[in-house]
Amino acid sequence: MxxxxxxxxxxxxxxxDFPGGKPALPExxxxxxxxxxxxxxxxxxxxxxMPSQLLQIDADGRPSLDVGGCLFSPEEAAACxxxxxxxxxxxxxxxxxxxxxxxxxxxxxxxxxxxxxxRQLFGRSLRLRSVAAGSCNGCEAELxxxxxxxxxxxxxxxxxxxxxxxxxxxxxxxxxxxxxxDALYRTYEATPEPKLVIAVGACAISGGPFRGSxxxxxxxxxxxxxxxxxxxxxxxxxxxxxxLLRLLGRMPGPRAMRGR
Amino acid sequence: MSxxxxxxxxNRRAIPWASVPVESLPSFRDSVxxxxxxxxRVVAFFGLPERAGASRLLAVLAQDERGELGATSAMVEESxxxxxxxxPEVHYFxxxxxxxxxxxxxxxxxxxxxxxxxxxxxARSRSAVFDREAYAFSRLEGDExxxxxxxxxxxGIIEPGHFRFQAHGEEILRLEIxxxxxxxxxxxxxxxxxxxxxxxxxxxxxGDSVIGHGGAHCSAIEALARAHKTPRAQAIRGIALELERxxxxxxxxxxxxxxxxxxxxxxxxxxxxxECLNLLMTLSGNRYGRGxxxxxxxxxxxxxxLATEMGERLVRLREELEPVATLMxxxxxxxxxxxxxxxxxxxxxxxxxxxxxxxxxxEVPRDVRHDHPYGLFxxxxxxxxxxxxxxxLARSLVRWLEIQRSIDFVIEQLGALPRGPIRVESGxxxxxxxxxxxxEGWRGxxxxxVLTNDAGxxxxxxxxxxxxxxxxxxxxxxxxxxxxxxxxCNKSFxxxxxxxxx
Numbered sequence: 001m002x003x004x005x006x007x008x009x010x011x012x013x014x015x016x017d018f019p020g021g022k023p024a025l026p027e028x029x030x031x032x033x034x035x036x037x038x039x040x041x042x043x044x045x046x047x048x049x050m051p052s053q054l055l056q057i058d059a060d061g062r063p064s065l066d067v068g069g070c071l072f073s074p075e076e077a078a079a080c081x082x083x084x085x086x087x088x089x090x091x092x093x094x095x096x097x098x099x100x101x102x103x104x105x106x107x108x109x110x111x112x113x114x115x116x117x118x119r120q121l122f123g124r125s126l127r128l129r130s131v132a133a134g135s136c137n138g139c140e141a142e143l144x145x146x147x148x149x150x151x152x153x154x155x156x157x158x159x160x161x162x163x164x165x166x167x168x169x170x171x172x173x174x175x176x177x178x179x180x181x182d183a184l185y186r187t188y189e190a191t192p193e194p195k196l197v198i199a200v201g202a203c204a205i206s207g208g209p210f211r212g213s214x215x216x217x218x219x220x221x222x223x224x225x226x227x228x229x230x231x232x233x234x235x236x237x238x239x240x241x242x243x244l245l246r247l248l249g250r251m252p253g254p255r256a257m258r259g260r
Numbered sequence: 261m262s263x264x265x266x267x268x269x270x271n272r273r274a275i276p277w278a279s280v281p282v283e284s285l286p287s288f289r290d291s292v293x294x295x296x297x298x299x300x301r302v303v304a305f306f307g308l309p310e311r312a313g314a315s316r317l318l319a320v321l322a323q324d325e326r327g328e329l330g331a332t333s334a335m336v337e338e339s340x341x342x343x344x345x346x347x348p349e350v351h352y353f354x355x356x357x358x359x360x361x362x363x364x365x366x367x368x369x370x371x372x373x374x375x376x377x378x379x380x381x382x383a384r385s386r387s388a389v390f391d392r393e394a395y396a397f398s399r400l401e402g403d404e405x406x407x408x409x410x411x412x413x414x415x416g417i418i419e420p421g422h423f424r425f426q427a428h429g430e431e432i433l434r435l436e437i438x439x440x441x442x443x444x445x446x447x448x449x450x451x452x453x454x455x456x457x458x459x460x461x462x463x464x465x466x467g468d469s470v471i472g473h474g475g476a477h478c479s480a481i482e483a484l485a486r487a488h489k490t491p492r493a494q495a496i497r498g499i500a501l502e503l504e505r506x507x508x509x510x511x512x513x514x515x516x517x518x519x520x521x522x523x524x525x526x527x528x529x530x531x532x533x534x535e536c537l538n539l540l541m542t543l544s545g546n547r548y549g550r551g552x553x554x555x556x557x558x559x560x561x562x563x564x565x566l567a568t569e570m571g572e573r574l575v576r577l578r579e580e581l582e583p584v585a586t587l588m589x590x591x592x593x594x595x596x597x598x599x600x601x602x603x604x605x606x607x608x609x610x611x612x613x614x615x616x617x618x619x620x621x622x623e624v625p626r627d628v629r630h631d632h633p634y635g636l637f638x639x640x641x642x643x644x645x646x647x648x649x650x651x652x653l654a655r656s657l658v659r660w661l662e663i664q665r666s667i668d669f670v671i672e673q674l675g676a677l678p679r680g681p682i683r684v685e686s687g688x689x690x691x692x693x694x695x696x697x698x699x700e701g702w703r704g705x706x707x708x709x710v711l712t713n714d715a716g717x718x719x720x721x722x723x724x725x726x727x728x729x730x731x732x733x734x735x736x737x738x739x740x741x742x743x744x745x746x747x748x749c750n751k752s753f754x755x756x757x758x759x760x761x762x
Contacts (some may be wrong), residue, residue: 004524007583010526014531026538029543033445043393051456071460074559086546128419134444137758138467138548143417144754146535160413162378179418180762183412193364209457209464215377215445235548 005243015152016238023238025090030087031236034106035065039084040214042122046079049182053206055079056102067108068101068205071233071257075089094230094243101205111228113249118194122168123248125157128198129191131168133184134177134216135258139201151237158244164188169196169227172207175203175216188224196230200240205229264291264321264332265300265611271329274483274695277711280318285341292319299323300330301613301626302711303548303696305343305353307361308684308720309383313337315361319350320709324631329696338386339364349371349613352732362386372396375440375761379444380448381460381720397436400426405433407656408743412441419757427743433663435738435746437731442761448586449593450721453695455555457479458718462708463550466759469535471497471504472701473759474553474721476708479634480697484712487686489635493680498636499559499673500540500549502538502666505702509617509666510581512754516656520597522658525588532584535577539570557683562674572673578667585660596654602749604737607648614733616704616726618753620646621654627702642669650737652752689716702727703756725759 016023025031031127033054040133053069054076065085070076077123093108095101100109113119132140143160146153153159161167165186188197199220202208207218214225220226230243268273281289296302300321305317317340334340344351344366354365356374362382363370373390382388399407406427413418422440426434449461462477463470475497478632482489489497498733515531537547544552544560552558560569588594604614609622619626627644629637647654693715699706702725713719733752741749 003583003587007524007528008579009584011528011531026542026545028543029541030545030551049456051460072546072550073460074545075456075460129413130440131413132419134442135419135758136464136467137419137442137756138470139466140417140419141468142547145530146532148534149527150531150534155374160417164413174442175444177442177444179443180412183420183441187413208412209460210446210449212443213445213449215443233464233546234548 005154006088006186009164014149015155018238018241019021019245024092025038025236029089030074032088032093032106033070033076034086034088035063035104036084036086037105040080041082045134045147046085049075051075051209052080058081062102064102065106066102067106067231068098068207068229069202070135071202076101086218091239092242093235093239094121094228094231094246096228096247098226098229101231106207111243111246114227119170119249121194123250124237126244126248127159127161127166127167127168129169129171129187130162131184131187132173133172133174134172134210135201135203139203140148142234142237142240143173143200145237146180146241150239151252153227153241156245156250164190165192165194167233169198171198171200172204172220173200175207175218176220177216184224186237195226196227198230198244199226200230201235202231202233205231208233265323265328266329267331269329269569269696270327270330271628271634271696271698272479272483272543274693277692277694280694282316283332283334285334285336288317288319289341289343290331291332292321292343292350295321296347296349299325300721301355301705302347302349302726303329303698303705304722305350305357306709306722307336307357307363308381309361310335310615310709312384313386315363315383317357320630321708323589324626327632329632331694336363336581342368344368348378348611350429358389364389365462369546375443376444377440382446391638395438397424398434398454400433403430417715421757422744423744425746428693430736430742432741432743432746436734437735439731440756440761442758443552443709444762446762447721447723450723451718459554464526466725467548468508469504469549469703469706469759470550471500471553471702472550472699472706475501476599476697476706478553479699480695480708480710481689482686483547483695484689484693484696484710485555485686486690487556487684489557489684490680490682492680493682494635495673495677496558496560496562496682497553498640499562499670500543501699502554503536503540504662505666506547507533507540509663510536510657512751513588513656515751515754516598516748517653518593519751522588522591522594522595524649525584528584532660535573542570544565554683556686561682562677567674567677571671574667574671574674578671580665581663581667589660590658594655598656599649599651601633601652601745602737602752603649603651604733608733610734612719612732612736614728615729616701617655617658618704618733620644621658622650623648624659626705630700632698638672640669640673642666651747655752679710689760691716701713703727703754704730710727723762725756727755727760729762730755
């Protein structure tokens with residue numbers, strides 16, 4: 001018994017000050033990408049070495065960003081020889097629409113809250129079911145981490161449950177491959193209305209690193225309506241938590257909790 | 261034997277493809293079976309299309325005591341006599357060959373799909389052995405036998421897989437595991453995409469083994485490009501690999517505690533796993549170490565200030581870990597709950613070619629860092645940790661021993677980083693060469709076998725995750741246990757679905 005108490009005291013309280021405090025993210029952390037138009041020469045050289053779908057280059061050769069296609073790799077920043085593409089340490093990235101992640105310079109249209117009826121239903125108690133459909137298990141590992149004492153998602157009334165029948169929504173990870181397609185639709189159908197769908201990670205948004213493989217659908221199919229898109233590869237747990245709280249209308253201010 | 265072991269093949273040493281023997285099918289079969297009976301172990305066994313209607317089978321074997329690798333091959337058309345009846349450790353590889361290459365291993369005792377996809381490495385004009393939609397589960401008959409099906413969508417946040425139990429009351433009589441739900445076509449992608457994308461795909465083979473698979477990929481490329489990375493790059497990669505091991509082993513102990521409802525250890529280990537991920541994030545900008553390991557070295561350095569900071573954080577972590585491990589592993593009720601659960605016998609372990617902590621918990625001391633040393637591990641050694649009982653407790657103890665050894669190792673290496681650049685140029689690949697790059701990931705042996713074509717492109721890219729070897733261990737360890745102990749047994753192996761499914 002003494003050992004229990006001693007260890008408990010030694011371990012202390014580790015829960016992150018969230019939302020509120022500034023998250024302790026290291027200098028090298030690759031968060032929201034940004035495009036500095038003043039450094040961009042419209043030379044389109046970035047297109048040649050870009051290993052992801054982060055860049056969209058229009059007919060005039062002008063680049064813009066699709067954060068939903070970003071793999072958050074150092075190479076994506078290095079693709080611009082003039083340093084116009086940079087990763088900020090800002091972890092806040094979730095959007096309500098796929099279009100909200102397509103941006104001129106990286107200013108994502110951040111997720112707004114659900115309507116009043118949905119907030120009344122889910123605002124203080126949200127039960128989610130996780131479906132991994134052609135992922136690497138990185139995103140799911142971060143979903144698991146949301147349950148640990150540091151992120152402690154349960155303090156906001158959000159929990160993962162064992163069955164879609166018990167759930168208010170699905171969290172979909174992975175590029176939605178052929179072998180999970182049917183299971184995803186059936187899980188979606190088994191979830192009672194009204195329900196939410198949250199797409200977590202580059203794979204669920206755009207196919208991620210597996211884009212173009214004949215075995216995957218390059219993300220959540222369009223006939224499953226998505227309520228929240230969370231970019232990342234995988235997203236930091238705080239990116240997911242921030243998105244969920246925005247959806248529930250529980251973040252203090254629209255731009256609260258910004259990193260640098 | 262035909263001298264396949266005299267090729268000079270070693271971990272990460274490329275050899276000309278032309279030097280790999282091409283034997284007749286009977287002689288090939290005899291070479292592999294004889295070698296396995298003489299103590300060699302199958303690292304990889306797969307096929308590649310050679311010409312219309314014909315494929316080449318390639319077997320890569322390891323002699324762990326001497327640190328040697330061997331390879332041999334044979335031409336095959338529609339079928340060949342299966343090796344499995346005389347060499348059980350290839351039974352799963354042969355199912356994979358049937359699925360990928362549309363070649364039938366005749367006389368295979370349990371020929372079924374592995375991942376359920378159309379053939380993606382078949383010679384032209386071959387048609388699939390399996391129907392994608394059809395999978396026949398084996399079934400026990402009897403008045404009081406019942407069947408329980410679990411998955412692919414599980415109760416927790418777990419990857420998809422399907423488990424079919426034949427049970428008598430609570431007692432499991434047979435377990436059959438059907439996987440493939442995470443299949444993304446990784447090998448094909450690695451053969452087709454350009455080098456800039458391929459490293460990102462390698463990092464996404466199994467999201468908890470980014471350094472392991474990323475490192476195997478980069479080492480294979482470096483060997484084919486004759487790029488010699490600096491001792492500093494080797495040290496940083498070695499440190500990152502051990503941080504990855506620490507994060508996952510600590511997380512596993514927490515998850516095992518969670519599955520036996522021992523909450524304090526579950527909460528504390530869960531938090532301390534995060535400390536290791538945060539160290540990887542400090543180093544690489546990503547909690548899983550993405551972006552660190554690249555062909556030719558690493559993209560991020562550990563300057564002296566950072567080395568000191570990381571060392572101090574690890575010393576604190578070491579002090580916090582010890583009491584929690586004691587709290588858990590010295591507790592009689594924890595021991596009673598883990599002892600005798602999910603026992604893998606040593607005979608099954610060697611017959612099935614099990615790797616990693618699961619093998620070391622059966623007193624089979626396989627460890628790539630020790631047996632086929634590479635990079636940092638040629639100069640600095642981590643003792644191989646073993647236990648003997650082969651049960652969930654032994655697998656937990658091996659993890660705790662490895663945590664202690666890895667944390668000491670990383671602290672020591674951070675204080676002794678060699679000077680020099682972190683990256684060298686890694687250019688064009690040598691044409692028509694074969695390389696085997698093995699890494700001791702936290703789950704065990706990760707092997708990437710890469711063959712280049714005559715233009716220096718990738719002709720065949722074979723990935724063998726430790727889970728590919730080890731899922732079979734769960735099937736043999738479960739009979740006799742209770743169904744309700746399945747989550748605990750599964751967690752004590754903690755195998756990757758994504759790594760297996762590719």
